[in-house]
Amino acid sequence: MTKPNTIHLDGKPVAFKPGDTVLEIAQREGCSIPTLCHDSRLDPAGACRSCLVEVDGSRRLVPSCAYPAAEGMVVTTENERIQRHRKNLLTLYLTDHTTGHESCETGAPCELHQLAAEVGAVDVWDAMPSLRESRSDDANPYIEFRADRCILCARCTRYCDEVEGVSAITLAGRGSATTISTIDSLSLLDTTCEMCGGCIDVCPTGAMTEKKPLLAAAKPERELEKVRTTCNYCGVGCQMDLNVDPDGQDGRGRIVKVTSPEAGSTTNDGNLCVKGRFAYDFVHHEERLQVPLVRGADGRFHEATWDEAMQRVAEGLKQVSDDYGPDALAFISSSRCTGEENYLVQKLSRVVFGTNNVHQCAAT
Secondary structure (H helix, E strand, C coil): CCCCEEEEECCEEEEECCCCEHHHHHHHCCCCCCCCCCCCCCCCCCCCCCCEEEECCCCCCEECCCCECCCCCEEECCCHHHHHHHHHHHHHHHHCCCCCHHHHCCCCCCHHHHHHHHHCCCCCCCCCCCCCCCCCCCCCCCEEECHHHCCCCCHHHHHHHHCCCCCCCEEECCHHHCEEECHHHCCHHHCCCCCCCHHHHHCCCCCEEEHHHHHCCCCCHHHCEEEEEECCCCCCCCEEEEEEECCCCCCCCEEEEEECCCCCCCCCCCCCCHHHHHCCHHHHCCCCCCCCEEECCCCCEEECCHHHHHHHHHHHHHHHHHHHCHHHCCEEECCCCCHHHHHHHHHHHHHHCCCCCEEECCCC
16 A cells, blocks of 8 residues: 655644645645635646745745645744744735725725734835726726736736636736736727636735626625525526625615635536626516416416416417427427426426427537
């Protein structure tokens, strides 16, 4: 039997697999190492330097997110030197960011302020005015870039490149003027952007944020209730969190935004498409049907119960089959249905009515 590889993590021997980074091992062991540029879906970058740890034999602190584990390595994740580094580093980040935790969180939670509070970093230096170019005139209806909140962790540009594969945004400029930009500073509508909102999801500071709740002056996300549900726009079954304002719309709550679950926790790995993330307006649309309607003898639609509506459908299908034969019927199911629901539709078509005229709009 092959002996497992082992490192010593904070004095404790821990087994690891070849290719594991120090951060991955530490996270599996429950060690809390702060990160800003890291995301499990992205290649390690080691850009933010907040995850530095000590490795015996190394003169400098090393980035745990990008440092591969080796047999016999001795790693320390917490000591006075590391704590001093994290506190000073995050204090410097705060000078390049919107001051005030609550004033910053007008959209998504700010990981920078949360980490700063955990390590005791404070706003001891005055904030520097941002030299980064913004895109406040971008006509796209969903995504807003707020340059004064950006810390250049590059999670958004790397996600756009490595996960979505569209490279619609990139780092542009030099020095303190470096910013998140598009080709020729075009609107996202005029680039390869698919409006998936992944850049919003991975941004740790709210620099990339949503326009709709921002313009609607919705409550900060910390004051919203999250409801886990399944996206109904196709049959993939992506999980998403509805962010509900409990005080909205007649006291019944109102969906003001959609966020994705943590990466690695669901089948969609925290990813959503443009429909899943932004097309939720129909939920509270004033013209949305909320009860079944059946056509009466007067030719008009009238409200009915679900049992009445289902009975009317069954009678109508049976009448057509009896009068003209089963092949006079055709069944088409929706790509918004699950695989199980589509299976039942074809069983209804073939077994109940005896016709093979059945299709599904996504042909799954």
